Amino acid sequence: MNEFDLIDRAFRQKLHFKHSLTRIPGGDDASVHAVPAGLELVVSTDMSLAGVHWPHDFPLEHAACRAVNAALSDLAAMGAEACWVWVCAVLRDAAAGGQMGDGIAAALAGSGIELAGGDTVHAADNSLAVTVAGVVPQGKAMRRDRAQAGDDIWLCGRLGFAALALERWQGGDHSDDAVRAFADVQPLIAQGVALRKAGVRCCIDVSDGLLADAAHLAEQSCVGMEIDISAIPSLAELQQHVDPDDAAGLVLGGGEDYALLCTAPESLRDSLSAHAVRIGRCVAGGSVRALRHGVGIASSRRGFDHFA
């Protein structure tokens, strides 16, 4: 089997869905797409590696599915509709190509998102670079630098469960449940669109951990934040599995659940309460403080930093 056969077999045969805005699909030097008047293009790229973003012994199909969904989460954070994915797959062998193809197909199945192109290379270790693109109405993309003191802080999605699942896998629990608990990350595309339509203009996805990503948003918006973790529904659920301090650490520092953290003026409370949970308030200053029932707490974990 040569490179071109492998690409065809692993990817294209399983992934022949073509988006209605695509004019020339993958298989040429580049793909070509229409972006209708009134819409803007939204693009993000993410790299995932065996041994960094998933354990080496984690099933590759699930790891690839997770990598695609993680990349799509960046479109969710902008309030974009997802349209296309391009992948650069580094593969140990042809079997890895099949498994990655299965995982990418699983991530995109029924999503309305097209695999519009890619590249495969043979090397010692598996990795997957994923570029995603979508569309958003002109001027309506949610961004990180629009929070204002006095805004409410809202959370859409769960926190801490991916970190808990990863700890369990690394502790030796290799059951199907453990695989699913780490791998089944869902990009909150529909929720991001709903938040944007409800009027939200400021959002980030929680990939590095709540405190770390809140700090990014606070820094770019030049505000401070006070987040009361007792308002986060995940906390009580996590406390059924681990002790309260560990649960707080997982909620504040556990990354890769891809929840959406957004801010909005009080006037949007009624319309947002159907989509998210209110967990705090933007304040003057630049620091992000975590509280429990109004009392400041320290986090036992930090966002993951590849070069620390």
Place this chain on the structure above:
Amino acid sequence: MNEFDLIDRAFRQKLHFKHSLTRIPGGDDASVHAVPAGLELVVSTDMSLAGVHWPHDFPLEHAACRAVNAALSDLAAMGAEACWVWVCAVLRDAAAGGQMGDGIAAALAGSGIELAGGDTVHAADNSLAVTVAGVVPQGKAMRRDRAQAGDDIWLCGRLGFAALALERWQGGDHSDDAVRAFADVQPLIAQGVALRKAGVRCCIDVSDGLLADAAHLAEQSCVGMEIDISAIPSLAELQQHVDPDDAAGLVLGGGEDYALLCTAPESLRDSLSAHAVRIGRCVAGGSVRALRHGVGIASSRRGFDHFA
């Protein structure tokens, strides 16, 4: 230095050019771009690894510059104007980040192309996934499946020199000249636009080798091709360095020069002769034959196949 500092230092500080169509630049969850009415979006992605696409001991700055330019060549092949680049950099250490940043900056300097986003990860070996995007007038992208029997075959750019330079590097010539000879690949963006404006509708870039890429074009267009290498200017130049058989092999099989191979009806001869050299003719059937002064020859090299 943490991950975010590294990204900032290695990439953003050197690369603050913003394209006029960009609405939200890199640094948010995703970048946002306008695609004006009458234009279509063109996207391609390419993966380059140390040890595969460049020798491990090759200067990383030059390797990264080459990787970006190689990716941009796919836009040239579509006749697109290049606008944006996104990179996923896998880095051995912070020094590699600086070198990759220098190389990316060198590739984009003065090009009018924006580094619109990226991701960096720390791992054992350096690699760079590059996604490129540009715009082309609606319905005018050059594609691989538009050649017809009777069309002329045209070549724009040089062939064989990248393969020769790589052989010399691997043979121990590590001079600055040898670095430049392998690394100084220029994406033929302006030439691709000129070919498209002259009426060309069928084009491919020569990344795997002339015979291999001609075969891709022939297969997708359902035509045969006869290419006379004695018409290729590179051949005489290469014969000043290597014997005639090796020169023919370099021209037919040497990849990574990123010349443009296109086809067009005879009626375009006058307008194309300013931009390219006529090297053959499309014929009925499906095979690609290389000739020298009209006599069939065998190639001593084949396109590079990562999984062969």
